[in-house]
Amino acid sequence: MKLLFLNSFYPPHVGGGAELILQRSVEGFQQRGHDVAVLVTGPEQGVHEETVNDVRVYRAGLKNFYWPLTQQRPGPLARFGWHFRDQYNSAMRPPLRQVLQREKPDLVVCHNLSGWSVAAWDEIRASGVPIVQVLHDMYLLCPKNTLFKKGQSCQKLCGSCAALRRPHAEQSAKVDAVVGVSRYLLDTIVNKGYFGGVPRQVIHNASLIAGSNGETSTPSPEGVVRFGYMGTLSENKGVGWLIEQFQRLSLNATLTIAGKGQLDYETQLKAMADPHKVSFVGYQKPEDFYRNIDVFVAPSLWAEPFGMVAVEACAFQKPVIATRMGGLPEIVRDGVNGLLCNADDRDSLGRALQCLHDDAELRQRLSLLSRTAVADLLSMDTMLDQYQALFEDVLGKAQHGAAKQLHVPHTQLSN
Structure with a gap:
């Protein structure tokens, strides 16, 4: 042709x-x-x-x-x-x-x-x-x-x-x-x-990224659960919502945010974040980013047409917390390779964060299934x-x- x-x-x-x-x-x-x-x-x-x-x-x-x-x-x-x-x-x-x-x-x-x-x-x-x-x-x-x-x-x-x-x-x-x-x-x-x-x-x-079988993950400090977000830093991506919900909870956890956005919005996000628990790392190579997190979060407030970043997280065997909006539920199946929350229920994101923080066995099971769940998309x-x-x-x-x-x-x- x-x-x-x-x-x-x-x-x-x-x-x-x-x-x-x-x-x-x-x-x-x-x-x-x-x-x-x-x-x-x-x-x-x-x-x-x-x-x-x-x-x-x-x-x-x-x-x-x-x-x-x-x-x-x-x-x-x-x-x-x-x-x-x-x-x-x-x-x-x-x-x-x-x-x-x-x-x-x-x-x-x-x-x-x-x-x-x-x-x-x-x-x-x-x-x-x-x-x-x-x-x-x-x-x-x-x-x-x-x-x-x-x-x-x-x-x-x-x-x-x-x-x-x-x-x-x-x-x-x-x-x-x-x-x-x-x-x-x-x-x-x-x-x-x-x-x-x-x-x-x-x-x-x-996916443009092959991912890995999880063997390259860096061990986390004892008991600390490492949550992560990677993508554009903008209102519709729900980054502010994620920071607010993460800091509302009493978690032995960290939140790593990778990516860039408009300077004024980045400044606003950094002002609301506790630097002891939330770190902004700018652009990162996916293999470096995923090596240092345990759970990926896609907290979109808008209806993502697809949400390829969720596929990539699963390719690196990371369970995904995502909103039940747009094309994300076609990637993340609740209880299979992640958990789904609702953008119109502000606290549902916090409950999902708390659930995967508290339940190490669930975290491990979702991680093991995550890559298999998106195999056709790789x-x-x-x-x-x-x-x-x-x-x-x-x-x-x-x-x-x-x-x-x-x-x-x-x-x-x-x-």
């Missing part, structure tokens, strides 16, 4: 985990003998071609008010203007058309559309090439991708989201297949009226097999449809 992958960014430009999983996927398909290319937005105007790990990568200058990966956060007016233009950014159609004409792909696989907007679907459809859309986040419902506002997940679309996404549901019927990286994500978007009549499939992301080949089967099915249907259009019955000719 000749495949063109469309996304917002591609390494070395990285906005999140979607870029990393895309890179591994693209390189995996190339290693399988497929002809692959990638088209993403870039900070410089024009279309520039380069090679990244032997993969052709086109970067098209983003035609919007600013480049999203800028160091300084733009003001609210600029952000609104950016999202307003991103409703349907027709200015991004010509560079897409240029690459489509050059590459002549059999299939276009769209990932994150931010920057391209749903105008990409129209341009690809006009070229006659079938489309597979892969959903990584809530972009089609919420310009900020999160459906999170005022400290909690949105139960319905606010006025601005509804206005900026009004035509998108109808336009989504133009794709030939849609993939959600979790059942929760796919169902949430489909239930809002998207992808009517379009074949749908869930294909979970595969194989890149399994994920690529699922995508390849889907791509072949879409192409087969497209070719069959084209053949039917070319065949004109004799009775029609005589009329």
Whole structure:
């Protein structure tokens, strides 16, 4: 197959985990003998071609008010203007058309559309090439991708989201297949009226980290239970909630927080934390981080589309405490490889922390089962097999449809 992958960014430009999983996927398909290319937005105007790990990568200058990966956060007016233009950014159609004409792909696989907007679907459809859309986040419902506002997940679309996404549901019927990286994500978007009549499939992301069998863990001090969090330090990730609940309890335990966030929020978190029990360690290599914790905590206050960090923790044989939200329950099974708590019950996180602190036998049992519970999510080949089967099915249907259009019955000719 000749495949063109469309996304917002591609390494070395990285906005999140979607870029990393895309890179591994693209390189995996190339290693399988497929002809692959990638088209993403870039900070410089024009279309520039380069090679990244032997993969052709086109970067098209983003035609919007600013480049999203800028160091300084733009003001609210600029952000609104950016999202307003991103409703349907027709200015991004010509560079897409240029690459489509050059590459002549059999299939276009769209990932994150931010920057391209749903105008990409129209341009690809006009070229006659079938489309597979892969959903990584809530972009089609919420310009900020999160459906999170005022400290909690949105139960319905606010006025601005509804206005900026009004035509998108109808336009989504133009794709030939849609993939959600979790059942929760796919169902949430489909239930809002998207992808009517379009074949749908869930294909979970595969972990980029192999993990370990636990033999490299550093022994903890006598009786001390080491809890840990790794990820973005932001309100929607629930880090403040975790610190508050951890410090409310009388535990012989430590809490290690790895990751970075906006400076003002990091300062706020550090101000509320007891430095004798809570340590902030910045960016860490996963193998170093997991070696020095006993229990991983994913206290998300928003509905994580999937929650790959929970998979990675299990890959290192760490039991996970996670909220019963979004795609996390598809990874963490209560009483099997971790414990689930509820974001709307503030003390449920504290009860889970206390439970795994007090019950060493339960901790050990969950740890032993954790890697096995996510075994299917640790194989890149399994994920690529699922995508390849889907791509072949879409192409087969497209070719069959084209053949039917070319065949004109004799009775029609005589009329």
